[in-house]
Amino acid sequence: MNSQKLFFLILPITIAASALLLQSQSPNTTPLLPIGRPVHIKAPLGLPPVPIPPDNPPTAETIALGRRLYYDPILSLDNTVSCATCHAPQYGFADPKPVSQGVGRRTGTRNSPTVLNAAYFKVQFWDGRAPSLEKQAEGPVENPVEMANTLATVEERLNADPSYREQFANAWGPKPITYEMVEKSIASFERTVISGNSPFDRWKYGHDEQAVDDSVKRGFVVFTSKEKGNCAACHTIQENYALFTDNQFHNVGVGFDMGQFTDVGLYAVTHNEADKGKFKTPSLRNIAQTAPYMSDGSLKNLKDVIDFYIGAGNSNPNLDGEIHVLDFLSGQERADLKAFLNSLTGEVPPNLGPPEEAVKTQAQK
Ligand code: HEC
Numbered sequence: 632m633n634s635q636k637l638f639f640l641i642l643p644i645t646i647a648a649s650a651l652l653l654q655s656q657s658p659n660t661t662p663l664l665p666i667g668r669p670v671h672i673k674a675p676l677g678l679p680p681v682p683i684p685p686d687n688p689p690t691a692e693t694i695a696l697g698r699r700l701y702y703d704p705i706l707s708l709d710n711t712v713s714c715a716t717c718h719a720p721q722y723g724f725a726d727p728k729p730v731s732q733g734v735g736r737r738t739g740t741r742n743s744p745t746v747l748n749a750a751y752f753k754v755q756f757w758d759g760r761a762p763s764l765e766k767q768a769e770g771p772v773e774n775p776v777e778m779a780n781t782l783a784t785v786e787e788r789l790n791a792d793p794s795y796r797e798q799f800a801n802a803w804g805p806k807p808i809t810y811e812m813v814e815k816s817i818a819s820f821e822r823t824v825i826s827g828n829s830p831f832d833r834w835k836y837g838h839d840e841q842a843v844d845d846s847v848k849r850g851f852v853v854f855t856s857k858e859k860g861n862c863a864a865c866h867t868i869q870e871n872y873a874l875f876t877d878n879q880f881h882n883v884g885v886g887f888d889m890g891q892f893t894d895v896g897l898y899a900v901t902h903n904e905a906d907k908g909k910f911k912t913p914s915l916r917n918i919a920q921t922a923p924y925m926s927d928g929s930l931k932n933l934k935d936v937i938d939f940y941i942g943a944g945n946s947n948p949n950l951d952g953e954i955h956v957l958d959f960l961s962g963q964e965r966a967d968l969k970a971f972l973n974s975l976t977g978e979v980p981p982n983l984g985p986p987e988e989a990v991k992t993q994a995q996k
């Protein structure tokens with residue numbers, strides 16, 4: 632076959648194939664993008680730039696809409712529970728109860744983690760089962776012990792509300808409201824729920840020697856040195872910023888009792904035996920505000936957390952190699968470690984509380 636013939640044979644096949652490809656891709660692969668004013672989220676001292684997914688750049692409109700949705704119980708089956716019910720600003724965007732109450736006061740088995748700085752996690756939930764903040768925002772709506780609702784019902788309710796229709800149109804264009812718009816808006820709001828510029832940051836990264844006292848400085852040594860607390864092995868501190876998480880999963884001896892795993896953690900996602908009892912390393916920023924602690928909410932204050940680590944957690948077959956008995960730490964060193972943890976409470980931006988619309992909707996009920 633000469634090359635010209637070959638060309639005429641291949642050309643139609645190529646065209647047909649690309650047409651097919653386009654047809655099968657076009658409705659789903661056109662990403663839904665916001666139409667409003669792009670916003671640059673400025674990271675405070677001690678934090679790196681906020682990771683932004685290419686298909687959901689934050690805008691003034693989506694952030695404002697996400698904020699309204701975050702505080703609106705319209706997302707729950709009986710209009711009683713909002714995201715803020717379990718992640719409340721006055722409790723460091725967490726819940727003071729060991730396990731939260733959802734619709735009908737039903738309870739789950741895990742402690743609500745803070746939403747503060749969740750934007751920096753590579754995956755969401757204690758067991759990492761959601762790949763993004765966007766996907767995470769589907770979980771609570773459909774969870775029978777949280778909001779007990781369906782995504783379709785939420786779409787229906789929002790489409791029936793003229794003020795939401797207007798706000799969604801300004802953020803996403805004039806089309807029917809979909810849950811994808813809801814989850815993307817909530818995620819963009821959450822990317823503004825960040826906290827840095829703590830006394831620790833002003834000392835470590837701002838080089839202000841007066842920002843913390845000597846106890847905090849000694850506590851930093853206990854926290855970071857391998858021969859002492861070894862905490863930074865997992866609660867990572869970088870050269871120019873600190874997330875206090877390695878974004879990995881570890882078994883520190885939570886979720887194990889009387890020879891049994893009471894919560895299998897990461898195993899539920901991977902079905903790998905060695906992952907039983909592993910949980911995502913939480914950030915420790917604003918930790919003083921988010922008691923009780925651990926994925927099961929079993930430790931009521933920071934003293935109990937320190938005592939837990941001193942005893943090397945509950946011994947179990949999967950205990951992490953970095954966890955050791957720390958009974959050699961002196962009383963002073965334990966107090967310094969606590970002072971260090973208390974120095975991690977940072978500043979949160981203004982405009983994170985319930986917006987005016989949410990307050991109005993609440994008042995009407
Ligand atoms: C009834 C209580 C409750 C409600 C309502 C609720 N959450 Fe949560 N949230 C939790 C609990 C409990 C977890 C941890 C669950 C797990 O890891 O299995 C969690 C986890 C999260 C996480 C993951 C954080 C991390 O560190 O991995 C984010 C983000 C989050 N919720 C945001 C939201 C948003 C947004 C809403 C509203 C759409 C919401 N939550 C509604 C209780 C709740």
Ligand code: HEC
Pocket residue numbers: 744854860861862863864865866880881882883885886910911912913914915918921923924925926927936937940951953954968
């Ligand atoms: C091997 C990794 C690892 C080491 C070392 C480690 N942690 Fe943790 N830390 C974790 C993980 C994982 C969790 C979550 C466990 C759970 O809740 O099931 C956690 C939870 C915590 C919590 C509770 C956070 C919350 O939001 O509930 C605090 C506080 C804490 N660690 C402080 C420390 C201190 C202080 C040290 C050093 C004495 C330390 N950690 C050492 C991995 C580690």
